[in-house]
Amino acid sequence: MTLTAKWRQWLPHLGIALVVAYCLAPFYWMLVSSLRSTGDIFSTSLFPSSVSFENYRSVFSPGQGFTRALLNSLVVAGVTTALSLLLATFTAYAMARLEFRFKRLILTLIIATSMFPVVSIVVPLLKLFTDIGWINTYQSMIVPSMSFTLPLAVWNLTTFFRQMPDELEHAAMVDGCTRGQAFRKVIVPLAAPGIFTTAIITFIAAWNEFLIALSMTNKPSMQTATVAISKFSGATTYQTPFGSQMAAGVVVTIPLVVMVLLFQRRIVAGLTAGAAK
Amino acid sequence: MADTAIPPDTAPHAPGTAARRRPGRLPAPERPRRRAPSRATAGTGRLAALLVSPTLLVLTVVVLYPTLMALDESLYGPKGLDPKTGFISDTEPFVGLKNYTDIFTQAGDRFWNAFWNTTFFTVVTVSLETLIGVAMAIVMHRAFRGRSVVRAGILVPWAIPTAISGLLWKWIFNANGIANVVLGHQVLWTADGFSAKIAVVIADVWKTAPFIGLLVLAGLQVIPKEVYEAARLDGASALQQFWRITLPLVKPALMVAVLFRCLDALRMFDLPYILIGAQKGSVETLSMLAQNEASNVRFGPASAYAVLLFLYVFLIALAFVRLLGADLIGGAGGTKKRKSRAVRTPRRRVREVTA
Numbered sequence: 062m063t064l065t066a067k068w069r070q071w072l073p074h075l076g077i078a079l080v081v082a083y084c085l086a087p088f089y090w091m092l093v094s095s096l097r098s099t100g101d102i103f104s105t106s107l108f109p110s111s112v113s114f115e116n117y118r119s120v121f122s123p124g125q126g127f128t129r130a131l132l133n134s135l136v137v138a139g140v141t142t143a144l145s146l147l148l149a150t151f152t153a154y155a156m157a158r159l160e161f162r163f164k165r166l167i168l169t170l171i172i173a174t175s176m177f178p179v180v181s182i183v184v185p186l187l188k189l190f191t192d193i194g195w196i197n198t199y200q201s202m203i204v205p206s207m208s209f210t211l212p213l214a215v216w217n218l219t220t221f222f223r224q225m226p227d228e229l230e231h232a233a234m235v236d237g238c239t240r241g242q243a244f245r246k247v248i249v250p251l252a253a254p255g256i257f258t259t260a261i262i263t264f265i266a267a268w269n270e271f272l273i274a275l276s277m278t279n280k281p282s283m284q285t286a287t288v289a290i291s292k293f294s295g296a297t298t299y300q301t302p303f304g305s306q307m308a309a310g311v312v313v314t315i316p317l318v319v320m321v322l323l324f325q326r327r328i329v330a331g332l333t334a335g336a337a338k
Numbered sequence: 339m340a341d342t343a344i345p346p347d348t349a350p351h352a353p354g355t356a357a358r359r360r361p362g363r364l365p366a367p368e369r370p371r372r373r374a375p376s377r378a379t380a381g382t383g384r385l386a387a388l389l390v391s392p393t394l395l396v397l398t399v400v401v402l403y404p405t406l407m408a409l410d411e412s413l414y415g416p417k418g419l420d421p422k423t424g425f426i427s428d429t430e431p432f433v434g435l436k437n438y439t440d441i442f443t444q445a446g447d448r449f450w451n452a453f454w455n456t457t458f459f460t461v462v463t464v465s466l467e468t469l470i471g472v473a474m475a476i477v478m479h480r481a482f483r484g485r486s487v488v489r490a491g492i493l494v495p496w497a498i499p500t501a502i503s504g505l506l507w508k509w510i511f512n513a514n515g516i517a518n519v520v521l522g523h524q525v526l527w528t529a530d531g532f533s534a535k536i537a538v539v540i541a542d543v544w545k546t547a548p549f550i551g552l553l554v555l556a557g558l559q560v561i562p563k564e565v566y567e568a569a570r571l572d573g574a575s576a577l578q579q580f581w582r583i584t585l586p587l588v589k590p591a592l593m594v595a596v597l598f599r600c601l602d603a604l605r606m607f608d609l610p611y612i613l614i615g616a617q618k619g620s621v622e623t624l625s626m627l628a629q630n631e632a633s634n635v636r637f638g639p640a641s642a643y644a645v646l647l648f649l650y651v652f653l654i655a656l657a658f659v660r661l662l663g664a665d666l667i668g669g670a671g672g673t674k675k676r677k678s679r680a681v682r683t684p685r686r687r688v689r690e691v692t693a
Contacts, residue, residue, distance in 0.1 A: 073477065073480045073481050074481075076477035076480065076481070077477060077478070077481045077484055077488055079477070080474050080477055080478065080488060080491070080492065080551075081487065081488055081491040081492075083474075083544070084491045084492050084494055084495050084548055085491050085494060087495075087503075087506055087507070087510060087544060088494055088495070088498065088506075090506070090509075090510060090516060091502075091506045091509070094509060103514050105516055105519045148392045148393045148396060149393065151389040151390075151392065151393075152389055152390050152392070152393040154389060155385070155386045155389035155390050156390075159382050159385060159386045159389075160382060161382060161383050161386035161387075162383070164386075167390060167394070171393065171394075171397065173655070174397050174401045176598075176601040176651065176655060177401060177648070177651070178604065178605035178624075178625060178644070178647050178648055178651050179605060179607075179625070180605065180607065180624075180625040180628045180629055180644050180647065181404075181405060181408055181628070181644035181645065181647060181648040182400065182401060182404040182405065182408075183629065183632070183644075184408055184411075184628055184629070184631075184632040184637065184640045184641050184644045185404040185405075185407035185408040185411055185637075185641060185644075186400075186404050186407075187632050187633075187637075188407075188411065188632075188637050189404075189407065204399075204400055205400060207396055207397075207400050208397070208400040208401050211393060211396060211397060212397070215393060240385065265497055268499065269499035269500060269501070271499070271500060271501040271607070271608040271611075271612075272607045272608065272625070272629065275629075276629060276632065276633065287499050287501035287502065287608075288501070290501065290502065290505060291501055291504075291505065291612050303509050303512070306505050306509070307505075307506070307509060310498075310502040310505055310506060313499060313502055314497070314498050314499070314502055317497040317498070317499075318494055318497055318498075320497070321490060321493040321494065321496075321497045322490050325486065325489050325490045325493055326486075326489070328493060329489055329493070329552060329556075332496075332549070332552055332553070333552055333553055333555075333556030333591075
C-alpha cells in the first residue's frame, strides 16, 4: 500500500521528467556537438571532453557569409512581421468588434489561406518573379511569406481583441472619442500584450521559413540563415561539417529559445487561442 | 485577464452620459446581438470594409492570384526545342490537360510515389503525434509544480526552425551518429530506403507532438474539476473518466489541433528535403516534387502538381469540417453568446440610472 502511495506521488514527477527529456534531449545533443572539436565530433560522451569554440569560429569566418545570412533573415522576418501586424491589427479589430455582412465567411477565408500549401503559390510566383527580375531580392521572400503570416496574425489578434470587454471602448466613445480614437487610445495600448505576443509568433514563423527562401534565391549573399546552413560546406568537400552545422543551428535557434523562455506564458496563450473555446 | 477589472471603474459615470447623449439607444433589447444598432448598418459597414480590405487585397495578391496563375500555367508544357532554329524556344507550348493526364501514364509514377509518401507521412506522423501529444498534455495537467519549466521545455521543439531540426536529426541519424550507438545496431537512416521514412517520421513527431500537447492541455484546463469529482462519487474508474469525460470534452480542441497538423503534414517539405535530400524516392513529398520541377524550369508540370496538392489539402480540410465538425474559427456561436452577455449588463445598468 505504501509502495503504491509512493508510486502515485512520484509518477507525475517521472512523467514531467520524461516530457522535458523528450523535448530537450535532441536540442541538448546539438548544443554539445557544437562545442566539440573536429577530432572529437563523433564522440558520444554526454559532455564534451574539452569545450571548443572552433565550430563557432568557423561559422562566423568571413568566407562562410553566415553573418550576412543572419542579417538577411532578420530583414525578411522583421519586415514580414511588421507589415503583417500593421494590416492584421485593423482587420482583427473589425472582426472582433464590428458587425458586418459576410464577417464569418471573410474570417474563414482569411484563416483558410494560412492552411494553403506554400508550394502552390511558390511555383507560380517563382515564374513571375523570374520574369520581373525579383529573384535574389528581399521582396521576393517578404511578399510570399505574408501569405501565411498575415492570416496567423489576424487570427491571433482577433482572439485577443475578443477577450477585451466591449465596455472599454463604449466608455471611451461615450466620453467623446470617435471609434478611431477609441481604437488608437484605448484598445491598442490595452491590447499591447496581445499584439506583442502575435509579433513573436509571427516572427518565429517567418524566421523559420525555408521553402520560399530556398526557391527565390540562388545567390549566397541573399540567402536567409535557414537556407545558408542547409548549404554549409566544410573545409574539404568530402566531409560534411556537422560541427559547424550544429554551431550555426544553435546560433539561429538561441534567440528563439530565449524569446520562448521569456515570454512562454504569453506564447502559449497565443498558440492555444483558438483551441480552448 | 486583468483587463476585465476595468469596466466597473468606468461604469459609474459612463451610463449617465450615455443616457443623456443618446437616448435613442436605450430601447433596443429586441435586438440584443447588435451593438449600437441605430448606426450599425451603413457607418459600421463602411468602417469594416476600410479595415478589412487591405488584408484581403494582400491575400488576393499573394494567394488568390498565384493560385489562378498556377491553374493557367498547369496547362502549358515545358519549353521545347524549336524545330526551325534548333534553339530552346522562348515560349511554352499549350498542352491542355496533358500535365494532369500524364499522371496516369509512365510519367505519373513519380507523382503517385510522392502522393503516397505524402499520405503515409500525414497519417503516421499525425497519429503518433496525437497519441504522444495527448499523453503529454495529461502528464502536464497532473503536474502542479514545475509547470512553467515544462511549458518552456515543450516550446523548444516548436521554436527550432524545421530546417535546423532537419540538420540536427541528420546528425543524430548519421551512420556513426548517436542513434546507432544507442541502438547498438548499424542502420543507414539517411540512405534512400524505408529507414529514411522512419527517420523523417521520428524527427517530425519530435518537433510537433509537443504542439498538440499544448493545444490539448489548453482544452483540458477548461474542464471544471467538479465534473471529475461527480464522476468519482459515482464510482467511475480513472480509465472510464478518461474515455467518458476527458476525451469528449477535449475533442473540440483536439480536432482543431489534428486538422492543423494534417494540413501542415500534407505540405511537408523542409524536413525530408534537408534530412534525406532532394529527389529521393523514398521520402519525396508532393511539395518537394512540385518545387523540384519548378526549380528545373518545368513550370507546367510543377503547377499541375501544386494544383493537385492544393485540391488534396482542400478536400481533407473540407472532410474535417464537414464530417468531424472541427470548428476552425473557434465558434461564432460561443463568441456571440459572450458578446450579448457583455452588452446586456451595461444596458440594464443604464436603465436603472435613467429610471
